[in-house]
Amino acid sequence: MAEMAPPVAPPVAAPSAITPAQRHSTASMSSATGSGKTSTLAAIAGQLAPSSGRISSRAGTPLAGNAAAWAAQRPLLMTGTLGHNLALAAPQATEAEILAVAQRVGLGPVLARRGGLAMPIDHAGSGLSGGERRRIGLARAILSGRPLILCDEPTADLDEDSATGIIALLRELAAERCILVATHDPALIRAARQEIAL
């Protein structure tokens, strides 16, 4: 989906063009610390001007501003219901769609425990674990329907079970979207079809 020249000048030699070729694919980006993974993600999302190189789709055209969804390490939560928070990037989504995605990312137990999509959420995310919060971010990215999902360290600080769950979910999602993950996690790197070392 996205063909990229490395947007930052990394201290290590990097290939001049990186091609996560297929339409649906996973690529993991790993590198020595401090070489700019987060900046690269931000540049792909169009939030930073790349300091070198260029970002384009496979067709060679610039990447549209709404092509990329962002699954953050610590996703944004707004005061309101869980349903509202899941559908922030897709206001037109129906309740059934939201519910399906929520189940899919493994929020089922939370929904059952705390009263479904109407569960009230405050901006500090009180009562949600780090893993649950991250799943909300993923569900939001999926619901947005965007073809490219950028994930920033999706398994950092999680225990092994939660991390395994997230990796399985990303693997599944890769059948329908292009997923680009910035990570240090060897298990996650193994799960990706392509590894880009910056």
Add this chain to the structure above:
Amino acid sequence: MIPTHAATLPTTARPALLATAGLARRRLAYASLCAGLAAIAAIGLLALSGWFLTAAALAGSAGVATAMGFNYLIPSAAIRLLAIVRTLSRYGERLLSHKVALEGMADLRGSLFDKLAAQDSRTAPDTSPGEASNRLIDDVEALEDLVIRQPARHAAAVSALVSLVLVAFGGWRTLLFLAAMMAGLPFLFRHISERLTRTPAEAAAAALGDLRKGYVELASARAEIAAYSLADQAIAQLEASASAFDKARADLFRAEALQGALLSIYGGLCVAGVLLLARESAPMVALAMLATASAVEAMGGLSRSLLRRAALEAGLRRIASLNALDAALQEPVSAAAAPLAFGTRHVPTGARLAITGPSGSGKTRVLLALAGMQQPVADLSMDATPLASLPAWRLNSQFALSPQDAPMLIGTVADNLRLARSGVTEAQMWEALKVAQLDQRIARSEAGLDTPVSEGGGVLSGGERKRLSLARALLAERPWLLLDEPSEGLDAATEAALVESLRRWLDRTGTGLVLVSHRKAPLTLCSETIDVTDLA
């Protein structure tokens, strides 16, 4: 009338505090003297001008002969002299009071910090970082403001008294009238301003707090906000507290303006009263009226500043209680290694132990309890004594912690390493950096050990900051090393190298290790594991 008002203020903590703050009281007294002189000169200037204008007008209208006989040179010279005295003494006041306050508060902050650092953070009240920084920054700033304004308060009192003396030129009736009006002013002022400003001031402070918190939360999610174009919704999140803040501030300004207007009206009433009651010659009445105006103004300023001081009283009391703490800072020294016990499990000195358990089960809390930073929730003991009954300095002498968030101080790499213990040499720093796999990175940097570090790491990345924190813990040379996710944020190759060099370092020094990590590589350092859920 001034003493009666002062009696309503709690004065217990203040003088002692100013004394312990190491303030040069003599210099502050000079500042007050200057301020008093400036006030007298200002009133004299006003009163003399009033007399001079009126007398000159009267002399002029009485005919050429009288006008020729009117000596205008002496009053003109006096006015010029008073103006110069006023300017010079005001300059002296500002210079002296700021010097005293700024130097005194710098010393006070240092001594308060020492006292805070000496406390056992598990038991001492109000030593959480937020609370402590409030005291060191906001409360001390309030005290500083108080000191800077002290000469001005004295001057206002002097000014009020001198004005009363001048008003006496208007006759005893005017004197009595004005004395009564001025005695009533502080009470009236206090009453009105409490009614007008207390509620909006509290509301403004609360709304500002909400706004700050909300903003920080949203700013950390900026990537998502940008990706999904959620800026409008994000701003709407802040709308409620922003408009509450705006409204409270508007109310506060309105209340303050109203207060000022009421003070002006009060001054007008006083001047009118003096005019009605005075029976002296016209120039004398003019002098009395102008003196009245400045007396009311001085008294208004004094009331305002006394009120302000009363509002700062809580902060001053907080500093005073902090100041009363024991300052005996225990220099952390390395002691002979002590064995540990986790529940019923005994762990001999030099052992390497991993604490395991699911996310959120309290692994980090065990490390913080060992480091003496939190009360233990699990059953932990050292030397067969429960941790809770051991003083913090004993724990400090046993454990060196590299915490998960690897906090840094603003300064250089070397500054941050020196925190480990006193007397760290450069060679030792490089050695520790080498073990932490950071030596090449620092050597590559132009400034070397003088590479600047900010609270957030500065030019160092998250993983580099983590390793700098590790190097610091190694340099502390304690019998036990406590590591919380030491390889988080590292790539696999660096992680492997780090684990290897740590292993060699542990072998060489015989240091014990208590490790929390969910990554496999560091766990290979440990020969024993304890599940944290078994401890609760």
